[in-house]
Amino acid sequence: MQRTFILLKPDCVQRRLMGQIITRFEQKGLNFVAMKMLxxxxxxxxxxxxxxxxxxxxxxxxxxxxxxPVMAAVVEGLEAVKVVRDMLGATSGLNAVPGTIRGDFSSSRQMNLVHGSDSPEAAVREIALYFEESEMCEDTPTISKWMLAADE
Incomplete structure (x- = not known):
């Protein structure tokens, strides 16, 4: 499993899109292991x-x-960095394809709703900026056996 950092930016919070975006990550099979508003x-x-x-x-x-306010979170899953980046779409909402978070909800380069780490190394650095190890709530959801094969 790989962890990555996501940040629901002020435009996401103000537009009341947090729930829809969190739902997309959960529906993809990513597990939230840390989350906080700040x-x-x-x-x-x-x-x-x-x-x-x-x-x-x-x-x-x-x-x-x-x-x-923003919402910082750590999500975990197979190839989480790449999966999150693919789900977000192009940095500019104007260039993001429909079906991606930015393609569906953003029409701006800066107000693009969500930041996601761009590499495993960046994820480690960004997670450490926002969370202590003690804030991680590791758990294996019971649905996991229906989301991934045993050898993945």
Missing amino acids: RITPDLAKQHYAEHVEKGWYPTLEGFITGG
């Missing part, structure tokens, strides 16, 4: 988006991500 501080935003801090558009990104 407000991202400017300091946490700089840590999370460290590779973008020096870019001219960063202040707009920081203003957006700190502008309202």
Whole structure:
């Protein structure tokens, strides 16, 4: 099993889409092992988006991500990083195909509802920014035997 980080951004929270998006991940067979609501501080935003801090558009990104509550979560499943990224669709909702989260609910590059880690290494780093190991609620849902073959 692989873990990845997802962040339901302020636009997702404000548009009341959290439930629909969480449902999509659960229907895909991903397990939520940690989840919490919070407000991202400017300091946490700089840590999370460290590779973008020096870019001219960063202040707009920081203003957006700190502008309202978010929901941070860790999900687990086979190839979770890739599965989540595929479910999200292209970064810009304008380019995301229908059927993806962004393709169905977003028409913006920045207000694209959900962040998902782009690699296993990024997932480890981002999870550590938002969660302590003690906050992980590991469990194997009883439905798991109907979602994956025993040798997967």
